[in-house]
Amino acid sequence: MANGRYNLIPNKDFKIRTIIKSLETSPIRKIANTAIGKKDIIPLYFGETDIATPSFISQAMKDALDAGHTFYSANQGVPELVNIISKYSSSLHKKNIPPSRIMVTSAGMNALMMASEAIINPKDKVICITPVWPNFMRCIEIMGGEVIEIPLIYSDSDNTWQLNIAEINKHIKNVKAIYINSPNNPTGWMMDSQEQMAILELCRKNKIWIISDEVYERIVYDRNVAPSFLDISDENDLLLVVNSFSKSWAMTGWRLGWIILPENLLHIFEKLNEFNVASPSSPAQYAGITAITDGEDFIKTMINKLDDSRKLTINYLNNFSQVILPFPKAAFYAYFKVKNITDSEKFCFKTLTDTGVGLAPGTSFGKGGNSWIRICYAKSPDLLNQAFEKLKPALT
Amino acid sequence: MANGRYNLIPNKDFKIRTIIKSLETSPIRKIANTAIGKKDIIPLYFGETDIATPSFISQAMKDALDAGHTFYSANQGVPELVNIISKYSSSLHKKNIPPSRIMVTSAGMNALMMASEAIINPKDKVICITPVWPNFMRCIEIMGGEVIEIPLIYSDSDNTWQLNIAEINKHIKNVKAIYINSPNNPTGWMMDSQEQMAILELCRKNKIWIISDEVYERIVYDRNVAPSFLDISDENDLLLVVNSFSKSWAMTGWRLGWIILPENLLHIFEKLNEFNVASPSSPAQYAGITAITDGEDFIKTMINKLDDSRKLTINYLNNFSQVILPFPKAAFYAYFKVKNITDSEKFCFKTLTDTGVGLAPGTSFGKGGNSWIRICYAKSPDLLNQAFEKLKPALT
Numbered sequence: 001m002a003n004g005r006y007n008l009i010p011n012k013d014f015k016i017r018t019i020i021k022s023l024e025t026s027p028i029r030k031i032a033n034t035a036i037g038k039k040d041i042i043p044l045y046f047g048e049t050d051i052a053t054p055s056f057i058s059q060a061m062k063d064a065l066d067a068g069h070t071f072y073s074a075n076q077g078v079p080e081l082v083n084i085i086s087k088y089s090s091s092l093h094k095k096n097i098p099p100s101r102i103m104v105t106s107a108g109m110n111a112l113m114m115a116s117e118a119i120i121n122p123k124d125k126v127i128c129i130t131p132v133w134p135n136f137m138r139c140i141e142i143m144g145g146e147v148i149e150i151p152l153i154y155s156d157s158d159n160t161w162q163l164n165i166a167e168i169n170k171h172i173k174n175v176k177a178i179y180i181n182s183p184n185n186p187t188g189w190m191m192d193s194q195e196q197m198a199i200l201e202l203c204r205k206n207k208i209w210i211i212s213d214e215v216y217e218r219i220v221y222d223r224n225v226a227p228s229f230l231d232i233s234d235e236n237d238l239l240l241v242v243n244s245f246s247k248s249w250a251m252t253g254w255r256l257g258w259i260i261l262p263e264n265l266l267h268i269f270e271k272l273n274e275f276n277v278a279s280p281s282s283p284a285q286y287a288g289i290t291a292i293t294d295g296e297d298f299i300k301t302m303i304n305k306l307d308d309s310r311k312l313t314i315n316y317l318n319n320f321s322q323v324i325l326p327f328p329k330a331a332f333y334a335y336f337k338v339k340n341i342t343d344s345e346k347f348c349f350k351t352l353t354d355t356g357v358g359l360a361p362g363t364s365f366g367k368g369g370n371s372w373i374r375i376c377y378a379k380s381p382d383l384l385n386q387a388f389e390k391l392k393p394a395l396t
Numbered sequence: 397m398a399n400g401r402y403n404l405i406p407n408k409d410f411k412i413r414t415i416i417k418s419l420e421t422s423p424i425r426k427i428a429n430t431a432i433g434k435k436d437i438i439p440l441y442f443g444e445t446d447i448a449t450p451s452f453i454s455q456a457m458k459d460a461l462d463a464g465h466t467f468y469s470a471n472q473g474v475p476e477l478v479n480i481i482s483k484y485s486s487s488l489h490k491k492n493i494p495p496s497r498i499m500v501t502s503a504g505m506n507a508l509m510m511a512s513e514a515i516i517n518p519k520d521k522v523i524c525i526t527p528v529w530p531n532f533m534r535c536i537e538i539m540g541g542e543v544i545e546i547p548l549i550y551s552d553s554d555n556t557w558q559l560n561i562a563e564i565n566k567h568i569k570n571v572k573a574i575y576i577n578s579p580n581n582p583t584g585w586m587m588d589s590q591e592q593m594a595i596l597e598l599c600r601k602n603k604i605w606i607i608s609d610e611v612y613e614r615i616v617y618d619r620n621v622a623p624s625f626l627d628i629s630d631e632n633d634l635l636l637v638v639n640s641f642s643k644s645w646a647m648t649g650w651r652l653g654w655i656i657l658p659e660n661l662l663h664i665f666e667k668l669n670e671f672n673v674a675s676p677s678s679p680a681q682y683a684g685i686t687a688i689t690d691g692e693d694f695i696k697t698m699i700n701k702l703d704d705s706r707k708l709t710i711n712y713l714n715n716f717s718q719v720i721l722p723f724p725k726a727a728f729y730a731y732f733k734v735k736n737i738t739d740s741e742k743f744c745f746k747t748l749t750d751t752g753v754g755l756a757p758g759t760s761f762g763k764g765g766n767s768w769i770r771i772c773y774a775k776s777p778d779l780l781n782q783a784f785e786k787l788k789p790a791l792t
Binding site for chain 2: 006008009012014015016017020021023025026029046048052053058061062065066068069070071072073075100106107109110113117118119120121122135138139142143144176207209235236238250251252253254255262263264265266267268271272274275276277278279280281282283284
């Protein structure tokens with residue numbers, strides 16, 4: 001689908017792979033694109049806070065530039081950063097995660113692309129627990145693999161989401177991997193250790209990869225860090241854990257993340273880093289050292305702010321008569337059902353036109369999202385108040 | 397092959413794709429890895445200058461950080477940068493290359509990875525003109541494609557390299573694309589417009605993609621810019637031109653580049669950007685604007701320095717009795733044959749041990765490099781003098 005911004009050459013066959021031509025355009029991008037150049041938009045569609053990167057982290061990048069850190073780094077990353085990530089992860093997850101299990105990447109996104117390059121052969125099937133931000137599903141398809149979506153089940157009794165273990169069991173023998181994003185974008189669902197243990201045992205038994213996308217592990221409100229597959233696994237497990245500087249330290253525009261992998265695979269992933277981006281940005285890596293070393297106070301302050309916004313959001317949405325909101329435990333999204341809609345994309349286009357509030361349609365996150373909407377509440381209470389007052393007529 | 401740095405788990409099958417397990421480790425990396433931690437190494441193996449990024453470009457990144465440009469950018473790139481690249485390319489290549497044909501990428505490397513994702517289906521064949529830096533050949537293999545190497549022919553009569561048009565003709569009907577890197581790493585070969593026209597006509601006739609890696613287009617000594625496929629093509633051609641900030645503005649560690657593509661494909665490549673790295677580093681993109689706008693004097697000064705190093709290098713190598721050096725027209729490498737060697741990797745290991753000078757073996761750049769060596773001469777005359785004096789016994 002062309003995006004309508006340019007005059008395209010008609011009937012020209014550019015010999016692009018069929019799968020690439022038909023890759024789904026994110027409905028979020030489609031809606032956001034219609035807002036470009038418009039005034040008075042309240043953009044709640046993208047997954048980022050309105051907090052710029054704190055200045056102590058920017059200062060570290062400035063210092064790195066002054067120190068001449070502008071050359072290629074090692075494929076694994078700057079050794080000092082690798083060591084700091086090792087200490088940080090080991091401390092958070094209460095076990096030794098040595099530098100030999102860590103590779104720095106050009107954001108969590110490229111770590112996921114490399115994960116799919118490493119394991120997905122054409123026609124390989126991968127279970128993806130949905131709703132989920134769609135990008136890893138597209139990585140699987142780029143590599144010629146097939147996605148098996150297994151949706152979380154909304155449980156009325158405790159107003160939250162649950163894994164559909166029966167359905168996972170049914171497919172597990174036929175897949176190469178299972179992809180789980182917890183804390184979850186878009187639902188705010190957070191797996192507990194018991195659920196992780198169940199998945200780990202199932203995957204061990206069937207020799208299935210777990211690709212665990214834990215980029216929101218610090219965006220939690222009732223503890224210091226979310227339960228992680230790192231807590232319960234060992235270095236022998238077929239486990240890739242993807243993390244990022246984007247969310248924890250408000251560094252979305254920096255493109256810096258890391259992957260924790262079995263030590264045996266480091267040399268393979270170093271090669272993939274080489275052929276994907278060569279090595280992540282050198283000055284950004286030096287800033288990453290400072291983010292981890294000096295960033296805990298920033299995280300605490302940010303979480304307090306986000307929790308205020310979360311409470312405000314829950315309060316508003318629970319009072320809208322058309323809305324059902326499963327409790328958003330973690331991350332910075334509210335994912336809610338609107339009883340009287342059946343086409344969330346249409347609803348989001350109309351809402352943008354009528355009110356200027358930019359929402360993300362549930363169809364962005366897998367099948368079954370037709371009545372669902374995501375908002376990113378990582379904004380100021382003032383902006384959120386304005387947005388919800390504008391949304392009130394459509395949601396009550 | 398494990399790199400020997402860590403204790404690996406024996407006999408563990410990690411269910412990695414066969415092609416990924418067997419991806420060739422760069423012989424350059426193998427040699428450079430053995431030098432880690434050693435003193436008094438003169439590293440001429442990597443493809444970067446010893447010039448740190450100039451401070452006016454670093455200052456632009458600092459200003460971007462202060463201005464709060466730390467959020468995600470559009471998939472196409474920051475519009476101001478896209479527009480500047482459009483003006484710059486249009487001016488260099490004397491034709492209108494509109495912003496709609498440009499996408500900013502996380503370095504030339506990721507542009508090449510996306511090019512292979514876009515067009516290479518499993519078993520698709522791609523002609524690669526060798527010797528060439530090997531990374532795009534590995535991208536083809538990651539996508540399940542097959543590389544057909546067609547080496548340049550060394551011509552005694554004019555002491556330079558020539559395309560093997562007969563061999564290209566023989567294979568052209570069976571391939572999806574032809575990959576050419578000119579100005580070339582490692583040989584310093586530079587295609588002329590006539591050769592480009594011959595290739596373009598052949599590809600037009602057979603509907604074959606040209607993937608033109610032009611990252612050294614400004615590293616030229618007898619003109620302002622190298623001949624480019626952009627000069628002779630139109631927007632209907634199956635042509636992807638990859639470029640980078642790394643070489644022209646000494647920004648290797650920044651990971652910033654761009655791709656010029658048929659306008660019809662922009663929306664497809666925007667999706668690939670999203671699923672590879674989402675968008676290139678935002679603060680780096682703002683620095684890119686300044687690099688292009690204010691960087692011409694820097695390029696001139698750098699080229700003058702490089703030309704001094706080139707002359708010094710040619711002078712030394714031509715006086716070594718064991719060396720045959722095809723004239724290095726462009727880029728910043730000398731690629732030479734050593735008459736009395738048949739295993740360039742072994743020679744480079746031995747040279748590193750005996751003299752501390754780090755060279756790149758010809759086997760890094762495709763088949764047939766067993767008697768060949770690359771040095772990167774983008775170093776100070778002082779360092780080069782030291783290196784050549786140390787190399788003299790082995791090369792005479």
